[in-house]
Amino acid sequence: MWSRRALLKSIAGSSIMTATLGTAGGLPSVAWADDELLDFRKGAKQLQLHFNENSAGMSPRALAAAKNAMDSAHNRYPDAAISALRQAIADKEGVSTSSVALGNGSTEILYMAVAATAQQGATIIDATPTFGEVRSFGKRLGMPLQIVPVRPDFTTDIENMKAAAEKANGPVLINLCNPNNPTGTIIPASDLTAWITNAPLNHTFLIDEAYFDYAAAETVGYESMLPLVKSGRENLIISRTFSKVYGMAGLRVGYGIATEKTAKHIGDFTNIVNLNIVGASAALASLKDEVFYALSLKANQRAKSTLLAALNELGLDHVPSSTNFVLHRINSTVAAYKRRMLANGIQVGRRMTDEDGWNRISLGTPTEMLAFTDTLKAFRMREWV
């Protein structure tokens, strides 16, 4: 056993490993697990590519603001910082401060929308796969649920979701993550606008735009639904986050935009002071750092190019992504793939699709993506992908 492992490591290290030395003909047995660390990944930087975080982190200006707030005001209630952030968001989005609901991450905006519509006896209309918290909150609050699978091409099936909403025959909360997590796909703006503008007012639309910035920068046909809020539609809540392009997942800051009436209503379902001084100060500084914002988008695009080139080279099918992650084929079970990646210090996503054999990989920095694609190519040499 030892000599075989040493042999494989030596081969991996010398880059002359061929498929014939791999595990052709099936998954390796458990006894092989010790052999799954590739030589060039020994002592390499660990990669966290499983939670759609931003590996590059937040704006240096935001970090400085956060530290300053920590030093000077960690013991003071953060109301003033929160008000300043609310104003900055309102200015950025072109709405009144009363149209801005702040959340402890955008997940809290989702919670607020769920709680507000639970009180109305709404049924949740949800896609699968999609970000699971709306469904989870709804279950906890006893709400009925209708789940509509995405289409074979992984795009959100809004026709069937619309049909399900109409069939519910009462108030519904329609959860649309756009771009969708974990598929990375968008709903064309024209289709979505047509649906919302023609829907009855007891159909509440929760548009989770956590990945808005990437799609808006990259994808023709994608648009935020914010203009519909501005046009006065009460049955619409847009949710945004500082966790993605702004790199602040650890600081828990998100927001919702809705008409003043709807924002006030969902605001009834939260604690009053739900951001801390550090999160609020960092978010405010982030909004002012346009240079960082542009760099953050650019780094994501570069990382995505590196990844897509490797996937294409390896013939691993992928779903077109408007986000900071890509859903792609791995020619393996997710369980085996995940275990092997972990053996090499790389955390990748869990299984998220009906069909086993797809992984949602979060885009790290461009450098991290090179390390990841090198690993992926070495996996191919062993016929692991």
Added chain:
Amino acid sequence: MWSRRALLKSIAGSSIMTATLGTAGGLPSVAWADDELLDFRKGAKQLQLHFNENSAGMSPRALAAAKNAMDSAHNRYPDAAISALRQAIADKEGVSTSSVALGNGSTEILYMAVAATAQQGATIIDATPTFGEVRSFGKRLGMPLQIVPVRPDFTTDIENMKAAAEKANGPVLINLCNPNNPTGTIIPASDLTAWITNAPLNHTFLIDEAYFDYAAAETVGYESMLPLVKSGRENLIISRTFSKVYGMAGLRVGYGIATEKTAKHIGDFTNIVNLNIVGASAALASLKDEVFYALSLKANQRAKSTLLAALNELGLDHVPSSTNFVLHRINSTVAAYKRRMLANGIQVGRRMTDEDGWNRISLGTPTEMLAFTDTLKAFRMREWV
């Protein structure tokens, strides 16, 4: 006008001002406002004594942990740090992790208790004056409300609250802030224990122990109701905060303790990840810094001694306090007092009692309390208090 102001300033500065030179016979007119800055307060450190914060701030170890978390993990979801904090709280309180509900400040625990009992159709039984958020959340969620005034000595009138709860004839949420804010008084443990242990299960007790640490250290007859949770009472939620003795009001960390069943139930009414990496890391480090904890309590006691000595010297009646604030007479309207204190760079509380003429002063550091009591004594020289 100018010369009169100059005269008064000169007198205040030389410490020989007498009551005859003050504003005997009533409140000064608005035209006097310019004269309200005492010479020795010119350029003095501003004091924030209005929100019951901890002027000394948090543990240096907590600050270091918070900065480390900020640097290393601001872009990563904080689940692991939150789990570690939950475990540390469970260990400290001697309960299972499932008995710990985390909150974005203890105010979120109050919200969760309100939302959970709103679903049951509960009436809120509240004291006045007390911390107002339970009532405020309840109003937003459409809950009926019964308000019971404190007794003439400012202690919580639990007999009348019990009578109100029984008269409600259905589920109730009984909000007991103990020690009470803004009175600083405690409910004797024996009385409270007797009430809770004999109450029907549809009477839910929310015991807000935000000021627990001060009372436990200082006041005979005060006890946490935590043992009743451990004995298995389902209709009881204890709430605690890191905003007071731990000096972390800006970082929004609080927790609730209840039976596993009740903790799970109130946990349904929150976002899943409701602390950020900085707050969770700082709170965890705070719990481990016993030296800081002891110093924090000691500083509060010293500040309180300084304040009480001055109040006694000036003959300003005060309510015995088991907290980090004191409710005391000011021989003035709160509005005039607040304005004059503000003119001297000192923020004091708003009006909180039925009878005008009482102020709730938060205890700053011992040094801050000396500056405050010097100001108070100078106010007496002008017959402002």
